[in-house]
Every structure is written in structure tokens, then in C-alpha cells.
Amino acid sequence: MSTAREQFDVGGMSCSFCAESIRKAYDRTDGVADVDVSLAHEEVLVRYDDDRVSEVDLKDTLRDLGYTVRDPDKRERFREQQAELATGKRRLALAGGASALTAALMGWMIVGTGRFESDSLPMDLVALGLALGTMVGPGRYILEKAYNSLRRGIFNQHVLLEAGALAGLLGGFLGLAVFPAFPTVHFFAVSVFITTYHVLSEYTSLLVRTRASQAVQDLLELRPETARRVADDGTVEEVAVDEIDEGDRVRIKPGEHVPVDGVVREGESTVDESVATGESIPEEKAPGDEVIGGSVTETGTLLVEVTATGSDAFLNQIVHEIEEARAMKPGIVRLADRVLRYFVPGVLAIAALSFLFWVVVPAAWPAGPFGTGPNVQRGAFAALAVLVLGYPCALGMATPLALIRGGGAAANRGVLLRSGDAFQILPEVDRIVFDKTGTITVGEPAVAEIAPLAAETDEEAVLAAATGAEAFSEHPLADAVLECADEREVSSVDPDAFDSVTGKGVRASVDGDEVLVGKPAWLETDGIDASGAAAEIERLQRRGLTVSGVARDGELIGLLGIGDEIKDDAAETVRRLRAAGIAPVMITGDDELTATAVAEAVGIDRVMADVRPDEKRDEIGRLQDAGHRVAMVGDGINDAPALTQADVGIAIGAGTDVAIESADVVLVGERLGGVSDAYEIGRESYRKTKQNLAAAFAFNGLGVAAATTGLVHPVFAMIAMVLSVSAVLANSFAGQLLSGEGVNAAFAVRENRSEDDSPVA
Structure with a gap:
């Protein structure tokens, strides 16, 4: 095989x-x-x-x-989705216009004549034209879906909608040709209104799905469109990245995105590889080291030999991982769909039985209370009314209204809930997986500890010497040192001479003293004795910190421990989740020593370190295979496949667009406490969803029961729809005022990307 x-x-x-x-x-x-x-x-x-x-x-x-297969090219597929969205918008405009005209016609007829029944053939024909135009125009695709469903023996909402719409159409025709007492215009109006409603609901769903697909588009745009290819004779030409082959060499300057996966052949540079690892501290790259497409060079120029292109390249593999994770994500059968599984065939059966009852029972039981002979007109009216009332308008609004209600409450607490499915799944989550960098931690290097070593030297003196030496450095660790000096108000003088040694440290002349700041091993190669600081260096490294030595005039005067600080609400968030019965797990691309130190600090027992993006997704899948409902919290591109695979993906709002668009829940800013807030709000919102569905089906159940009598007018059917929607609205928003503050918070996710909503420890 x-x-x-x-x-x-x-x-x-x-x-x-x-x-x-x-x-x-x-x-x-x-x-x-x-x-x-x-x-x-x-x-x-x-x-x-x-x-x-x-x-x-x-x-x-x-x-x-009856489905379409979209183009496999990612960008072309996105364009197709945009075209589908435009088509959906046109359908909605046409159907909405027909509904407005139909409502105006009905209103004019009732006000002008004071009757429900029309006695004007032109008015009946106008209503017929609007009904047919809506059903075979903007609603034609619904007819096709209903036909394909019936052909496969499946009864879904398309079948029920078309049953109601065709019932309205049939009722109107019967009024025109057979039964003058039938409310012809109102039956035709039913066909227009319920078709328009369905076009609106499907357009809304398409809008959400198209917006989610922007994640892949954003990811692909991280890769530069062109690259500088270096020929064997040394000449350089700028070519499209798609024209680059394995074995080609490309030149990458400081500050540029690496366009390809490859191996460094010449040059040295620090490279921000957070696109792959999620880690904030850049890697030092020298000849023989690998670089990843989408990462960013910072301090030097590199000549890179290409090792992977096309589908084998890292960014394209991430795209594939996201899409495959979407396809393999455990399916959620929505509560409304579970109910429809029984409701749809039930309504169809009741309509048929209602017609048979009024045709057969009066004839078989002439002495009974139902008449003395077959009542075809009443049977037809009953069957048609059942089909009209059987289409539950409020059903389609039950989940969206719960989402709006929950979204308003969540937005006031810095949580943006993007998916109705999240409401259903969050109460069932029993495992929550946290990324480390940018999620549990702040995501930027900072000086966590200063350890003086020389006699009569304090932390301020060590920091002042390091700040003077690093003043002209462009390295991210230098930025951490300078920021620490600003916070502590430690002053220093600019160096008289400065030299940066890529991947090792800096050498400078500060106020007449020679100052070196860098890796302890590099300091030793320059004659600095660091043996007496070995225990202190090991202690800082056990804390997961990057250690830089500070030497002045040949003497090691102190150590700087630089790392990623833990958010101040991280430990409290973990505690709240444990109290709710949810077991926390940490998964990170960082090394095990650093990961373990951070996990212990916030109270997480299970840690998975040195994990790549595809492995993160695999770990989520293994938890799901073991029967767990899993939520994933992350902020980076490397988290996107796992966020998509998880039953509920939760993204930090200060993270990347790709992570945010791959998630079901977004936390505004950087506050981690929103994770437990989202769980509590999701649980309450799902409870409201169930209440809304119960209210919607209660109205429809009573309406269908009344319709079997053959005495329910189509106008009353529409009134029942209004009442059911009103009940759902009242239940959704009772006791809650959706203020402008909630709406503004919901839209603040983009604006708060670079802001820290809570201080760090």
C-alpha cells in the first residue's frame, strides 16, 4: 500500500x-x-x-x-476567499433590497385596505416576483445546497429553510389559483424574509472565516520578495526569492529579514530567531551556523548558502503546520446542529402528518369535532404554517447573541473572544499549555541581577562601568543594561574608544579605564581571571540567566545576570487555574535549565523544553489523543500551529498577528490573568447559549403545535419569529449594559501591541 x-x-x-x-x-x-x-x-x-x-x-x-476546491496557492486562495466575500455581499444587498420592498408592500396593503388578504392581482404578482427573484437569485446557492443534502439523505438547516421558503411559495400559488381565502402576499413574503435571513447569517460566517485566513497571508509576507544572489565571480544581483535554488549564495545586511533557510559561509552577526524559537535573546551566528528564513540579522553582514527552498523552507513549513492543524483539530458539533439533527426531520414529519390529518380524519370520523369531510384547504394551510413556523429564526441568533454578550463582558476585562466554539469548549478544558517567552515572561531581555565581585565595588559601580562600555553597542543585551541604568538612575560617561567583538562582547576605554563586558569565557581569553567567580556564574545560569562579566583594568569586578522577567500575574493565574481543576503545562523552545527555573517560579510542574513549532503542535495532539480538552496560550509565530491545533487557542494581544489570527481568544495587551477570566466568562456564555436555544425552540415548538390546527396566519408566524428573537435578546442582555468602554476594549487589541498593561516582577 x-x-x-x-x-x-x-x-x-x-x-x-x-x-x-x-x-x-x-x-x-x-x-x-x-x-x-x-x-x-x-x-x-x-x-x-x-x-x-x-x-x-x-x-x-x-x-x-456541491462544494468547491480552492486553489492550492496560498495567495491565490486568499484572493478567492476575498472574491467569495464580495459575492456574499452582493447577495446580501439583493436579498435585503427585496425584503425591504416586500415589507413596504405588506405595510401599504394592510394600512391601505385594512385587510391581511390582497384583492389585487398586480400586488400578488409583484410579491410573487420578489419571492421567486430572491429564491433563485441571491438564494439560488441555498437551493443547490438543500438539493445536494437531500440527495445524500441529510436533513440540515438548508433543507428546513427551503422547505419553509417553498411552503411560502406554494401557499402563495394556492392563494392565486385555488383558495381565494389564502393570504397570498404574506405567504410570498415568508419566502423572501427567511431566505434573506439565511443569506445574512452565511455572509457573517464567511466574513469571520475570511478574516481568519489573513493569518497565513501575514505569515507569508514575513519572507522578503527579493534576495541578493552572489555569483561565483562575486557579482551581486537582486532576484525574486522564488528564483533562488539550493546551493545559491545570498548576501544579507544588518536589519534585514533572512529570505531563505541556509548555512553561514562568511561573516558574523547576531540574529533574532524568535520567529522559530520564540526566544527574545538573539543567537550569535558565525560560519557553519544555520539561519532560518524570516529571522532578522542585527549587527553584521552574512553570506549564506541556501539549503532549503519552496515547501521545505521553514516559513512554508509553518504555514503547512497551521493548515494541517486546522484540518486535524478535533471537530466540535455545535449545540444548535445537534438539536437540528432531530428538529429538522421532526418539522417535516409534522407538516406531512398535519396535512394527512385534516384530509383523512374528518372523512373517517364524520361525527367528530373536525368536520364532516376531507378539508384539503385547512390541511394545506396547516402543513404550510408548520413549515413556515418550523424555521427557527432565533436559533441562528442564539449563539451570536451569547457571543456578543460574553464579548462585551470579556472586553471590559481585557479579553477578546473571537469564536463561538470557545464558549462550548472552555468549560470542558482540563489541560492548559503555556508558551514561556512573551507569555509567562515579558518577552524582552532585562537585567535581573547584578553580582559585585571586587572589593569596595557595589552594584551601582558594576552597572556604571558596564553602561559606559555598552553606550555605543547595538546589541539587545546592551539595551537591557542601558535600560537598567536609566531605571536605577545610574550615570556614566561615554567611552573614549569602543570596539564590538561579534558574538563575544565589547571593549571600551571609559574615563581612562579599559572596560570589557561580555561572555566570561571570552574575558578569560583576554587574560581576565574568572575562576573565582565560577560558583556565582553557575548560580546565575541555574536561574536561567545569560551571564555577562564586567572587567575593569584587567580585574573582574562583577557579573550581570540578564534574562526574561516573569510577568507579575503569572503565578496568580496558574493558581486560579489549578483551583478550577485545570492542570498547567509549560512548553518552550528555550533550554531546559531556563524553562525549569521559570516553571518553578510560577508553580508549573510539567515542563517541555527545546521544542520546535511542529513539536509543540504534536505535544498538543498527544494530550488530545489521551482524552484531554486542551487550551494553548502563546504569542509568537512559532506558537501558531499549536494554537490552531488546541481545542481553544489563546493569544497574547501584544504578540504577532499570525498568533492572534490563529487563536480563538485574544488577551488585550500582555496581562496573563485574562486566561482565567476567559475561562469564567466562557463558562457563563455557554450557559446563556443553552438558555437561548431553549427559548428559541420553545417558541418554535409552541408555534408548530398551534400551526397544526390550520388556523395560524402567516402574519402570526412572523410575529412569533419576532417574539422568539426578542426573548433571546432579553435573555442575552438582561442585567448587562454594553457600554462604550467594552466596545473600545474589544478594539484595543491592535493598539495595545507594544504596551505593557501590567508591571513585571
């Missing part, structure tokens, strides 16, 4: 029935071993035997089901 796998971006999925239809179709396809379907991201991952079934066959299966 030759096992292969293909991933498809599928257009047209709208509910869990769609995902289930695709699974069933592939389960019946010879040669398909397994399939994972992501409804939220409209993606399908198929594992199959390519000796028995081809990629073309797999695509044809999707198309036969």
Missing part, C-alpha cells in the same frame, strides 16, 4: 452536517484510509492509497457533493 495525503481548501461548508457529509462520502470511497475535516477553516485532510484512488478523484468527490 502506497500511502499519500492531500489537503484541500473547501468552499461552501456552513455547518457540522457539511463536515459529516464529506466524512461519509470519503468513508465510502475505495482507497481512502482516513479523513479529517475542519469546519471552522473549511479544510479537508485525506490520507489514501494512491494506487487505488487519485487526487483528481478526491477532488471530484468534493465537487459532486
